[in-house]
Amino acid sequence: MKKLLFMFFICAFFSVNAQVKFNVEAHMGYAFNHEIKVAEEKVESNTVVMTQFGANVQIPIYKGIYGETGLYGKVYFAKGEVRNSEFTSTTLRFDIPVLVGYHFLDKYRIASGISVSNNRDFEDFNISKQDNLRINYLLKGGYAFNKKWQLVALFQRNLRTSPDLYLLNEPKSTVSLGVSYTLN
């Protein structure tokens, strides 16, 4: 199934290369957990602001349907407290999304898919551990002001169970708003 999907994207890319759109995008948003507990205590005032920046490519597939992939950096600024500990953190993660979307009513688009991002710092990667990477569900919407600029909204949710510790600095869910600029 994965191979088929990959081949489909490759074929689509080469067959309609002329209509491919390259965009740069920037977001700002809020990241949150429903509830996390550490040492039997609910984590209080865990505030996490997220910014995301990167580039993507949109590939028309059929009529209004398109595929989208790209590369992003996500920065999470977190602060909170657990029992006797108060913490602040800054976390930068890469993110590679793959989405399928649909253009409608000329100016609108909606897309859904998944992304892969690192859960650990690269220097801490450990192949014997299962928590090196995150898989996120993505839901993305866009409104085009004009041919170049779009307002975009993005919801991301981590699909893999991560130890709660990782959710303190990079929570499970994120909502963000941003702008996208088409380069070609």
Place this chain on the structure above:
Amino acid sequence: MKKIFSTLFIAILLVSCSEFEEDLKFDTPSYKQLTVENVETDLPVINITADEDEVAEMLKNYRDEIEIEAHFDLYRNKELKIDNELIELEVKGGRSATFALKSLGIKFDDSVDNDERQLINPEKVKSNHSIEKVKSIRLRNSGNDFYDTMLKDASYTELAISLDLDFELTYYEPAYVFLNKEYYGMLNIRTESNSHGVSKLFGKKKKNVTMVKINSPGEIEIKDGDEARVYSLLDKIEQKDITGLKEEIDISSFIDYMAFESLIDNFDWPNNNVRFYAIDEGKFRFVLYDLDYVNEIDVEDDPMETINNGNSSAMIDLFNVLYTDQEFKTAYDARIREIFKDSRFSREAFSAIIHKNMEAIEKDIPAHLEKYNNPETLIEWYQNVDNLKAGYNDRFEALKEYLN
């Protein structure tokens, strides 16, 4: 366009990292400023004084079993309880001896009157045990749990104490340890599981004890006592002489020991970390120790699989021979279920033990974490404590399938 993507990709890879800063809500001095005199704690504070070159040599060549002469002080609430007591000092441990903070074996020249001098004050002592006199202790780095919680072995042992199981074990109290007045780290004072430790539990001399140890991969080591008796026992196992084995083995102790070790899924057992002993002509009984690999690997296993784990061992053979006996089988099957269903074995009960032990060292562990830097933060330590509970919960869930 390719340039934009590749530049972005490289930039993100290069800087993809995280910074985590932690402030504690209570004042805690850096370990570099800690001294025997200024440390504020409810825990005992130990200072070991020895020739600095000999200490360095001993720590460097930790596999050489170097024993050095040293002196031992112990303070409680700044009151000197043990003053300049002569000891023999030695690095202890297997793999955990490679860690930066090494476990230390302490052998006193004379037995310490524990009632008077409070060398170790565990919360509870089993009714058939006495720690009035202590000849040797270990200052333990929590073994393979050193980089996680410093609580694991002690908390599982406390679980066994709370269940009042019919075997011997080691008692626990955490302590600040200084070497030549320099902060060495937090170590757990443990009574010993060897002949010294076991004999003192019953007010006996070491010479009264026959002690057998099974080391990986199932090798028998006769530590002290009557070798002929041990060989006779091994022969009875080989001959599957059930009647003879029942005469040699304290069956109640054996059943509780095998049931508990398999319930908590000790992966580093029974072809390692086994001790059994007899005092004088008494039957062989069992000693629980080294629980740093419990509920970590194969927690889904049937307790029977845990017992038959790994290479052959006299312990596995002994169990399998006795388990062919209907009377033993019935007693064992009933007892393992009884322990499992005991409210003192519940997830809540174990969680309460962990939480209590966590709170007891929560304000003392930061200096230790600062020095050894793994885990790096108190939050990470909290998370490791949670994982310890989660390991128990996972095992408990798995056991329902086999024991309900």
